[in-house]
Amino acid sequence: MFAPVASGSLTGTLTVVSALGAQAVPLSGTGQTAATDGLAPASLTFATQQIGTTSPAQQVTITNTGDQPLTQIIVTSTGDFTALNNCGALLQGHGSCAIAVAYAPTRVGAETGTLTVADEFRDRYVSLSGTGQAPPGVSATPTSIDFGGYGVGTTSAPHTVTLTNSGGVPLTNLSAAITAGFAIAANQCPATLAAGAACPLSLTFSPAAAGAVSGSLTLTAANLSKPLNVALSGSGNDFSVSITGPSSSIVTSGQTASYTLQLAGLGGTSGTIVLSCSGAPQNAICTLNPDSLTLNSATPASVTVTAATGVAASTALYPAAPWKAFAPLLAFAVPLAAFGFRRRSLAALFIILAACLVVPLGCGVSASSGSGGSGGSGGSGGGGTSNATPPGTYTLAVTATMSNITHSAKLTLTIQ
Numbered sequence: 001m002f003a004p005v006a007s008g009s010l011t012g013t014l015t016v017v018s019a020l021g022a023q024a025v026p027l028s029g030t031g032q033t034a035a036t037d038g039l040a041p042a043s044l045t046f047a048t049q050q051i052g053t054t055s056p057a058q059q060v061t062i063t064n065t066g067d068q069p070l071t072q073i074i075v076t077s078t079g080d081f082t083a084l085n086n087c088g089a090l091l092q093g094h095g096s097c098a099i100a101v102a103y104a105p106t107r108v109g110a111e112t113g114t115l116t117v118a119d120e121f122r123d124r125y126v127s128l129s130g131t132g133q134a135p136p137g138v139s140a141t142p143t144s145i146d147f148g149g150y151g152v153g154t155t156s157a158p159h160t161v162t163l164t165n166s167g168g169v170p171l172t173n174l175s176a177a178i179t180a181g182f183a184i185a186a187n188q189c190p191a192t193l194a195a196g197a198a199c200p201l202s203l204t205f206s207p208a209a210a211g212a213v214s215g216s217l218t219l220t221a222a223n224l225s226k227p228l229n230v231a232l233s234g235s236g237n238d239f240s241v242s243i244t245g246p247s248s249s250i251v252t253s254g255q256t257a258s259y260t261l262q263l264a265g266l267g268g269t270s271g272t273i274v275l276s277c278s279g280a281p282q283n284a285i286c287t288l289n290p291d292s293l294t295l296n297s298a299t300p301a302s303v304t305v306t307a308a309t310g311v312a313a314s315t316a317l318y319p320a321a322p323w324k325a326f327a328p329l330l331a332f333a334v335p336l337a338a339f340g341f342r343r344r345s346l347a348a349l350f351i352i353l354a355a356c357l358v359v360p361l362g363c364g365v366s367a368s369s370g371s372g373g374s375g376g377s378g379g380s381g382g383g384g385t386s387n388a389t390p391p392g393t394y395t396l397a398v399t400a401t402m403s404n405i406t407h408s409a410k411l412t413l414t415i416q
Helices: 313-317 322-338 343-358
Strands: 008-018 021-031 038-040 043-045 058-064 074-077 081-085 095-103 109-118 123-133 139-141 144-151 159-164 175-178 182-187 198-205 211-220 228-244 248-251 256-266 271-278 284-289 292-295 301-309 392-402 405-415
Touching (some): 095 123, 144 159, 144 198, 248 256, 271 284, 301 405
Parallel strands (some): 248 405
Antiparallel strands (some): 058 095, 109 123, 159 198, 211 228, 256 301, 271 292, 284 301
């Protein structure tokens, strides 16, 4: 039997004594110590790691200081920690090997785990800890903006988009770009936006043509995996004013000129249009029928422009003061009263004056102002020469306004 008490090569002699004498038998053997299962370190702590990524590996070392091999090695881990067993199931005597441990978090916050190393003798444990961090991220409020309709060539009121760093790390090299037709009026976002921080951008819309417009605000950062887009939309409003038929008319004072305009919405534009006319010459009135309308984008609308000439505007609005026709009578009545007419005579006089008010011609006085007699000349509906529209060529301007859009048409009126 060989029962070494020390490691290494050992020798000895077996002596056999008999009647024939002593016989010596040489013996040799090697003493071996039992395997050991040293494990270090007892714990591993990982730096904060972004979710979806894997940390650099840290090592746990198994050491066998014995002469015999360490067998039945099994390595396992728990939580979001992974272990790579580079030792295999057996470790030779006086050897060591490393177990590579990494951290791949799947959630935000601190977490722990355990590395278990089992062998032929026992189970050993290594405590593991780390903290998961949210990846870079950005959110926008609102996620889309509809500016509505604005006149072509005008600029909308600003709308604000608020950006928030919804990730766990600062956003670096943050930048914003926007589609043509829309503009960034003010950008208060820094190049580096801290985690949890927010900043505003003001956007405007300036349609260059009639019709629907769509675009986007695009936000990028050096550590964002993909850009963030905010959808933008709006429509350019516009309408046309065209002259249907002749744009000029030749009349004599007292006649009426007529023109026709057509209004049409462009690019789906609809709304209420208010019209006005200017440039009518002396003793002429320009009227519109209608002077306001609701424009349907699908159907054009017509407007009739009428220029009546030979009409005194003051006469058309307010009749001539009737007392002017009876001034001679009043001048005659005052002296009579001064000579002391009796009451009955005065009453008779006032009856005569009242009759003249009703039938002025019965008193031999004309109620019309100026000369011209009882009838006008110079065209149908015309007045006397005192209301005549001076000869010449005039420009009538018809202006159509919808919200912040204005268009006009020029018409020519010639008075012979």
